[in-house]
Amino acid sequence: MIPEKLRAAWVIARRDFVAVIFSKSFVFFLLGPLFPLIVGGMAGAIGAKVQRDLDNPQIGIALPADEAARMMAAHRALADAMPGDVPDFVVLDAPWGGRTYDARAALAGSHRAGTAEHDRPVGQLAAVVSGSLAHPVLTATPERARMWQGMIALFAAHAQSVAPAALPPVAVDEVASSAASVQTGQVSTAQAGQVALFLLTMLLAGMVLSNLVEEKANKIIEVLAASIPMDALFLGKLFAMLGVSLVGMAVWGAAWGGLMVMGMKSLPLLAAPAVGWPVFILLGFLYFAMAYLLLGSLFLSIGGMATTVREVQTLSMPVTMLQLMVFFFASYALARPGSWVDWAARVFPLSSPFAMLARAARDPVIWPHLLALGWQALCVMLIVRTGAQLFRRTVMKSGPARGRKVRKGGLLGLLKPDRTAQDRFSQGEA
Amino acid sequence: MTIGQDGDWAIEARGLVKRFDGFTAVDGVDIRVPRGAIYGILGPNGAGKTTTLRMLLGIIDPDAGMRRVLGHERPTDVARRIGYLPEERGLYPAMKTTEAIAFLAALRGVPLKTGRARARELLEEHGLGYAADRQIRQLSKGMAQQVQLLGTLVHQPELVVFDEPFSGLDALNQGKLEKMIRALAQGGTTVIFSTHVIAHAERLCDQVAIIAGGKVPFAGLVDDARDRLRPQVRLETRARDGAWRAALPADARGEGAFWHFTLPESGVEPLLRALIEGDAGILSLSIERPGLHDAFVAIAGEAAARALEENASGQEKAA
Numbered sequence: 001m002i003p004e005k006l007r008a009a010w011v012i013a014r015r016d017f018v019a020v021i022f023s024k025s026f027v028f029f030l031l032g033p034l035f036p037l038i039v040g041g042m043a044g045a046i047g048a049k050v051q052r053d054l055d056n057p058q059i060g061i062a063l064p065a066d067e068a069a070r071m072m073a074a075h076r077a078l079a080d081a082m083p084g085d086v087p088d089f090v091v092l093d094a095p096w097g098g099r100t101y102d103a104r105a106a107l108a109g110s111h112r113a114g115t116a117e118h119d120r121p122v123g124q125l126a127a128v129v130s131g132s133l134a135h136p137v138l139t140a141t142p143e144r145a146r147m148w149q150g151m152i153a154l155f156a157a158h159a160q161s162v163a164p165a166a167l168p169p170v171a172v173d174e175v176a177s178s179a180a181s182v183q184t185g186q187v188s189t190a191q192a193g194q195v196a197l198f199l200l201t202m203l204l205a206g207m208v209l210s211n212l213v214e215e216k217a218n219k220i221i222e223v224l225a226a227s228i229p230m231d232a233l234f235l236g237k238l239f240a241m242l243g244v245s246l247v248g249m250a251v252w253g254a255a256w257g258g259l260m261v262m263g264m265k266s267l268p269l270l271a272a273p274a275v276g277w278p279v280f281i282l283l284g285f286l287y288f289a290m291a292y293l294l295l296g297s298l299f300l301s302i303g304g305m306a307t308t309v310r311e312v313q314t315l316s317m318p319v320t321m322l323q324l325m326v327f328f329f330a331s332y333a334l335a336r337p338g339s340w341v342d343w344a345a346r347v348f349p350l351s352s353p354f355a356m357l358a359r360a361a362r363d364p365v366i367w368p369h370l371l372a373l374g375w376q377a378l379c380v381m382l383i384v385r386t387g388a389q390l391f392r393r394t395v396m397k398s399g400p401a402r403g404r405k406v407r408k409g410g411l412l413g414l415l416k417p418d419r420t421a422q423d424r425f426s427q428g429e430a
Numbered sequence: 431m432t433i434g435q436d437g438d439w440a441i442e443a444r445g446l447v448k449r450f451d452g453f454t455a456v457d458g459v460d461i462r463v464p465r466g467a468i469y470g471i472l473g474p475n476g477a478g479k480t481t482t483l484r485m486l487l488g489i490i491d492p493d494a495g496m497r498r499v500l501g502h503e504r505p506t507d508v509a510r511r512i513g514y515l516p517e518e519r520g521l522y523p524a525m526k527t528t529e530a531i532a533f534l535a536a537l538r539g540v541p542l543k544t545g546r547a548r549a550r551e552l553l554e555e556h557g558l559g560y561a562a563d564r565q566i567r568q569l570s571k572g573m574a575q576q577v578q579l580l581g582t583l584v585h586q587p588e589l590v591v592f593d594e595p596f597s598g599l600d601a602l603n604q605g606k607l608e609k610m611i612r613a614l615a616q617g618g619t620t621v622i623f624s625t626h627v628i629a630h631a632e633r634l635c636d637q638v639a640i641i642a643g644g645k646v647p648f649a650g651l652v653d654d655a656r657d658r659l660r661p662q663v664r665l666e667t668r669a670r671d672g673a674w675r676a677a678l679p680a681d682a683r684g685e686g687a688f689w690h691f692t693l694p695e696s697g698v699e700p701l702l703r704a705l706i707e708g709d710a711g712i713l714s715l716s717i718e719r720p721g722l723h724d725a726f727v728a729i730a731g732e733a734a735a736r737a738l739e740e741n742a743s744g745q746e747k748a749a
Contacts, residue, residue: 007539008537011533011536011537015522015533019522019524019525023524214522218520218521218522218523219516219518219519219520220520220521220522222484222489222514222516222518223514223516223520223534223537223578224537225489226484226487226488226489226509226512226514226516227509227514227534227537227538228509228537229506392489392490
C-alpha cells in the first residue's frame with residue numbers, strides 16, 4: 001500500500017504537472033535556454049570583434065637602418081614558429097649620428113614615425129625596440145615588457161647572425177591524449193557539468209518561487225491544508241516541477257541531437273569523465289534532481305511566505321544571488337581538489353551536487369557519490385519538513401483575506417506572522 | 431491525556447487554546463458534537479470560529495488542549511472521512527468543473543476515475559450537468575461556489591465542516607444549502623458549521639456553541655440555550671388599574687393596554703388567578719419562549735450581539 005504522504009504528493013504533482021505542461025508559459029520555459037545562448041553568442045561575437053579591433057598591438061623598431069632590416073627579417077623568419085600571437089613589427093625611425101630615439105614620447109602618442117618611408121599612425125604601438133641589436137632596449141609597460149623581453153632577445157640574436165640557421169623541420173607523432181591533456185579535459189568536463197547544472201536549476205528557480213502563490217491567490221490552499229499533509233503538498237509541487245524540467249531536458253536533448261545529426265559537428269566535444277560517460281550522465285541526472293530538490297525546497301519555503309506575485313519578484317533577486325554564490329563556491333572548490341574548500345563544497349548541501357558532479361568528472365571512485373546522494377536526500381527531507389512547518393505556522397493562522405494586513409518590515413516582515421483585522425478585533429482594537 | 435470515550439461524539443475538544451503573535455485567538459474552547467447532529471458555531475467575526483474549526487480539522491495545532499475527531503486525536507489521520515468548505519472559497523480557474531471536483535475527491539483518497547464519475551453524477555443531480563466541461567473561470571461566482579460545495583461532499587464524508595457556508599449566497603441558494611444540510615444529517619452525516627446569522631443556526635441546528643472573544647460561554651442544545659431565559663409574557667387588559675396590578679412581577683412594563691414581563695418562577699396559573707379575581711379583564715395573554723437571539727444576547731453580552739448583527743447585515747448587503 002502506498003503511504004498516504006506519497007499518495008497525496010502524487011495527486012498534487014499530477015495536477016501541477018498537467019497544469020504547467022499545458023500552459024503557455026511552458027513554451028517560454030522550453031525556449032528559455034535559447035535566450036542566454038543567443039545573447040551570449042551575440043555578446044561573444046561583438047566582444048571578440050571589439051577585442052580584435054582594439055587589441056592589435058605593434059612593436060616599433062627604432063634601430064639603425066640595417067639593423068632594423070635584419071630585425072624585420074628575423075620577425076618574418078620566426079614569427080610563425082612562435083607560440084601564441086606575435087605582434088607586428090613597425091620600423092619607426094633609423095637614428096643616425098648619435099641621435100637617440102624618444103621611445104617614451106612615441107608610446108605616449110605624441111610622436112609619429114620620423115622617416116617619410118615609414119610614416120604611419122602609431123595608435124597601436126605597444127612597445128619600442130631601440131638601442132642596437134647587440135644591446136636592444138625594450139620600452140613598454142611592465143606587463144608587456146615581461147611578456148616580450150625573451151622574444152625580442154631571440155629575434156635580436158637571430159638578426160645578429162651573419163648566416164642564420166634555418167629552422168629544422170620537426171616530425172610530428174600525435175597521440176590521442178597525455179596525462180596533462182586528460183586532466184585538463186576532465187576539468188573542462190567538470191566545469192561544463194557544473195555550468196549545465198547551474199543553468200538548469202536557475203531556469204526552474206523562478207517557477208518554484210511562485211509555485212504556492214497560485215494556491216494562495218486562488219484561495220485553495222486551505223482546502224489542501226485540510227486534506228493532505230503540508231509536506232506532501234511541498235513534495236508534490238517539487239516533483240511536478242522536476243517532471244516539467246525532465247520534459248524540458250528531453251526536448252532540449254532531442255533538439256541538440258537533431259542539430260548533431262544535421263551535421264553541426266563543430267559543437268564542442270568534452271573529454272571523457274573519470275567515471276565514464278554513462279555513469280557520468282546518470283550521476284548528472286541524479287545530481288541535477290538533488291540540486292533542484294535542495295534549492296527548490298528552499299525556494300518553495302521562501303516563496304511560500306510570499307502572498308503576491310510582487311513579493312515573489314522582490315524575492316527573486318536575493319534568490320538568484322544565492323544560486324550564484326553556491327555555483328561560485330563549487331567552481332572555486334573545483335580548482336582546489338582535496339583542500340578544505342573542496343570538502344566543504346561537497347558537504348554543504350546546496351553546493352554538494354555541483355561539487356560531487358565535478359568529482360565524478362575527475363575521480364573514478366563511485367561510493368562517495370552514493371554517500372553524497374543519501375546525504376543530499378536527507379537534507380531535502382529536512383528542508384521540506386521545516387518549510388512545510390513554517391508555511392503552516394505563518395500562513396494558516398488567520399481569518400479571511402478581508403482582514404489581511406500589509407506586512408511591515410519588508411522582507412524581514414515575511415518571517416513575522418501576520419496580524420489581521422480579525423486578530424485586532426479579537427484583541428478589542430476593532 | 432486522553433479524552434474520555436463515554437459518548438458517541440463526532441468531535442470532542444477540551445480546553446483548546448491558540449495564540450497568535452502575543453494574543454489569544456481561542457481561549458479554552460470545549461465542544462462536543464454528537465454523531466449525526468447539525469451543530470452550529472455562533473459568533474461575530476473575529477470571535478475565534480475559523481481558528482477553532484482549523485484546529486478541529488488539524489490545519490493548525492492548538493497550543494493547549496485536546497481534540498478528538500471521529501475517534502482520532504490527530505484529525506489528519508481521518509482527513510479522508512471529512513469534508514471541509516472554508517470561508518474563503520476557491521478552485522483552480524483553469525480546471526474543468528468535473529476535474530476540479532475529481533481533484534478534490536482525489537485529495538481525500540478517491541481514485542481519479544471514480545472521482546470523475548461521481549462528479550458528473552453530482553453535477554447532473556444539482557442541475558449543473560451542462561457545465562461539466564466548462565473551466566472554473568467560465569462559471570459565475572455562485573456556480574463556482576456550488577461546484578466547490580459538491581467537491582466537499584464528493585467523497586461522501588462522515589463529517590462535514592462548513593465555515594460560514596451561507597456567506598455570499600443569495601436567499602434562494604441559502605435555502606438550497608439549508609435543505610442540503612438537513613439531507614446530509616438525515617443520511618447520518620455530522621454537519622458542523624460556523625455562522626454569524628442566528629436565524630440559520632436556529633432553523634438548522636440541534637446544538638450550538640456560542641463563541642465570543644475566543645471563549646465558549648455556552649455549548650449545548652439550542653433549547654437549553656433558550657431555556658436560560660425565562661419566557662416573556664405579553665398581557666392585554668381591559669382595566670387600566672386595580673388591585674390586580676399588585677400580582678404583576680416587578681419587571682412589568684406597561685404600554686397602554688399591554689403589559690410585558692418575564693414569566694414568574696411560580697408559573698402562569700397563580701398570575702391568572704390573581705388577574706381574574708382582581709377583575710383585570712384579560713383581553714389576550716401570550717407566553718413567548720425566548721429565541722436564540724435573546725439567548726445569545728443573554729449569554730454572550732450586548733456587544734457581541736451587536737457585532738453579530740452588524741456582520742449579518744453586512745453579509746446580506748454583500749449577497
